Amino acid sequence: MSAGTYTPMTGAAPLPRMIVSQAALETRMLLRNGEQLLLTVVIPTLLLVLFSSVDIVDTGAGRSVDFLAPGILALAVLSTAFTGQAIATGFERRYGVLKRLATSPLPRWGLMTAKTLSVLVTEVLQVVLLTVIALALGWSPHGNPAAVVLLLVLGTAACSGLGLLMAGTLKAEATLAAANLVFLLLLVGGGVLVPLDRFPDWAQTVLGLLPLSALADGLRDVLQHGAAVPWGDLGILAVWAVLGLGAAAAFFRWE
Amino acid sequence: MRSEPVVHVHGLVKRYGTRTAVDGLDLTAAQGVTAVLGPNGAGKTTTIESCEGYRRPDAGTVRVLGLDPRRQARELRPRMGVMLQSGGVYSGARAEEMLRHVAGLHAHPLDVGALIERLGLGSCGRTAYRRLSGGQQQRLALAMAVVGRPELVFLDEPTAGLDPQARHATWDLVRELRADGVSVILTTHYMDEAEQLADDVAIIDAGRVIAHGSPDELCRGGAENTLRFTGRPGLDVASLLKALPTDSAADELVPGSYRVSGKVNPQLLATVTSWCAQHGVMPERISVERHTLEDVFLELTGRELRG
Numbered sequence: 001m002s003a004g005t006y007t008p009m010t011g012a013a014p015l016p017r018m019i020v021s022q023a024a025l026e027t028r029m030l031l032r033n034g035e036q037l038l039l040t041v042v043i044p045t046l047l048l049v050l051f052s053s054v055d056i057v058d059t060g061a062g063r064s065v066d067f068l069a070p071g072i073l074a075l076a077v078l079s080t081a082f083t084g085q086a087i088a089t090g091f092e093r094r095y096g097v098l099k100r101l102a103t104s105p106l107p108r109w110g111l112m113t114a115k116t117l118s119v120l121v122t123e124v125l126q127v128v129l130l131t132v133i134a135l136a137l138g139w140s141p142h143g144n145p146a147a148v149v150l151l152l153v154l155g156t157a158a159c160s161g162l163g164l165l166m167a168g169t170l171k172a173e174a175t176l177a178a179a180n181l182v183f184l185l186l187l188v189g190g191g192v193l194v195p196l197d198r199f200p201d202w203a204q205t206v207l208g209l210l211p212l213s214a215l216a217d218g219l220r221d222v223l224q225h226g227a228a229v230p231w232g233d234l235g236i237l238a239v240w241a242v243l244g245l246g247a248a249a250a251f252f253r254w255e
Numbered sequence: 256m257r258s259e260p261v262v263h264v265h266g267l268v269k270r271y272g273t274r275t276a277v278d279g280l281d282l283t284a285a286q287g288v289t290a291v292l293g294p295n296g297a298g299k300t301t302t303i304e305s306c307e308g309y310r311r312p313d314a315g316t317v318r319v320l321g322l323d324p325r326r327q328a329r330e331l332r333p334r335m336g337v338m339l340q341s342g343g344v345y346s347g348a349r350a351e352e353m354l355r356h357v358a359g360l361h362a363h364p365l366d367v368g369a370l371i372e373r374l375g376l377g378s379c380g381r382t383a384y385r386r387l388s389g390g391q392q393q394r395l396a397l398a399m400a401v402v403g404r405p406e407l408v409f410l411d412e413p414t415a416g417l418d419p420q421a422r423h424a425t426w427d428l429v430r431e432l433r434a435d436g437v438s439v440i441l442t443t444h445y446m447d448e449a450e451q452l453a454d455d456v457a458i459i460d461a462g463r464v465i466a467h468g469s470p471d472e473l474c475r476g477g478a479e480n481t482l483r484f485t486g487r488p489g490l491d492v493a494s495l496l497k498a499l500p501t502d503s504a505a506d507e508l509v510p511g512s513y514r515v516s517g518k519v520n521p522q523l524l525a526t527v528t529s530w531c532a533q534h535g536v537m538p539e540r541i542s543v544e545r546h547t548l549e550d551v552f553l554e555l556t557g558r559e560l561r562g
């Protein structure tokens with residue numbers, strides 16, 4: 001490099017290019033991370049195959065894959081938008097990545113948009129993979145695809161808000177532990193593997209209000225029972241999304 | 256070249272809870288290289304981060320390239336480059352991948368491949384950040400600060416923990432930046448770094464600038480200098496003192512080793528040597544010690560800079 005190499009020539013790249021580049025980088029980081037893949041791909045796939053093939057839990061009338069597939073799709077959303085995003089963002093905060101990017105030409109809202117895009121891209125990959133496997137296991141989905149997309153989007157917003165709230169307020173290690181714990185508890189109590197009507201009445205009422213149960217229940221209403229638009233579940237998800245994203249915006253700390 | 260200030264800070268106050276990190280700090284940095292020198296906890300990083308727009312000041316004004324770093328961040332950010340004291344990179348990102356990404360956020364970035372070679376990162380371009388050595392991580396962070404061809408670069412302790420060879424490579428890059436018209440604000444607690452690189456030095460202690468000037472000005476101003484020589488033991492120091500200007504001092508530190516302190520200039524040197532000639536003394540190992548920034552700091556604060 002010769003004299004004049006560093007002569008200033010400033011300017012930001014076009015915003016769409018910055019956001020796409022950021023989203024691509026974040027997606028690569030996620031797909032390259034073994035623990036994240038375990039959470040987002042391996043665990044949902046194993047649960048789907050295992051519980052569809054072996055009658056471990058009584059999933060009610062009909063084939064178990066018809067009960068399980070919608071729940072596993074809900075779990076996939078949780079694993080990426082909540083658990084994965086919380087852990088990744090928590091460590092980005094800890095290692096100064098957020099701080100460094102906050103001084104780059106990419107605006108903060110651009111960074112958040114990129115994170116959302118990255119989550120959505122990952123979810124599309126998960127949904128395609130899990131759908132193919134479920135179909136191979138004999139799944140026969142019904143219902144309105146638009147309602148399914150609406151549920152997935154609102155579920156993603158709810159999970160993202162809560163994940164970012166956790167990542168932006170707790171220490172990275174605490175986020176790692178808490179996000180995994182929540183994943184595990186919701187796996188059991190969120191209506192994914194175990195139908196909520198196996199729980200006592202009072203517990204059903206409470207558990208039914210959790211974002212994962214609302215998402216799983218809504219998806220099941222549409223995909224298993226062919227319901228049109230599950231407004232009740234969408235309402236619950238919308239409330240979680242507003243609360244979660246609002247709290248994250250208010251309390252998120254960049255370091 | 257030295258016209259508009261690139262950084263202008265006035266009355267900056269920043270508190271974290273009850274601790275006041277920066278306490279009414281004033282700093283003006285002209286084009287060129289400015290070193291912000293001070294012990295750990297003096298407020299260097301907080302000052303720099305306020306300039307980067309990352310911290311919201313509790314009081315005072317900050318202008319960088321004439322812009323308010325918080326209200327005009329959108330205009331300012333593409334024009335500056337930032338190297339954090341540590342971190343700033345995804346732990347799983349490869350060195351070249353991260354640098355390409357940062358380059359891609361700018362309109363006219365440097366050639367990434369050439370910059371990687373220039374900073375000796377060629378052998379580890381495909382290595383994940385967390386597997387890089389400390390020195391490689393520092394160099395990558397430096398590359399990220401300059402890749403966007405900024406007008407102004409903030410380097411927070413750019414050579415902390417580097418081996419001497421890597422330090423000199425970093426110094427060379429700072430000199431090249433300066434030669435190409437890039438302004439640099441760097442924090443350091445290494446005196447020699449400030450002396451080697453900076454056109455201007457601001458010494459910070461307890462959240463305030465306590466001295467500001469070129470390294471030469473700082474070392475000349477206020478601080479007394481010292482002349483030492485050795486000769487036969489037991490010379491008549493009182494007689495030497497009479498020959499010297501009134502504000503000087505002379506003593507025999509250990510038998511045969513003498514120290515004269517005061518305003519050390521050619522006149523004083525001539526006075527000492529002629530006194531020696533009159534008394535039949537051959538002054539051996541005669542030396543003039545210029546004060547270093549270390550001495551300046553010690554004199555201003557009564558403390559050592561490091562420790």
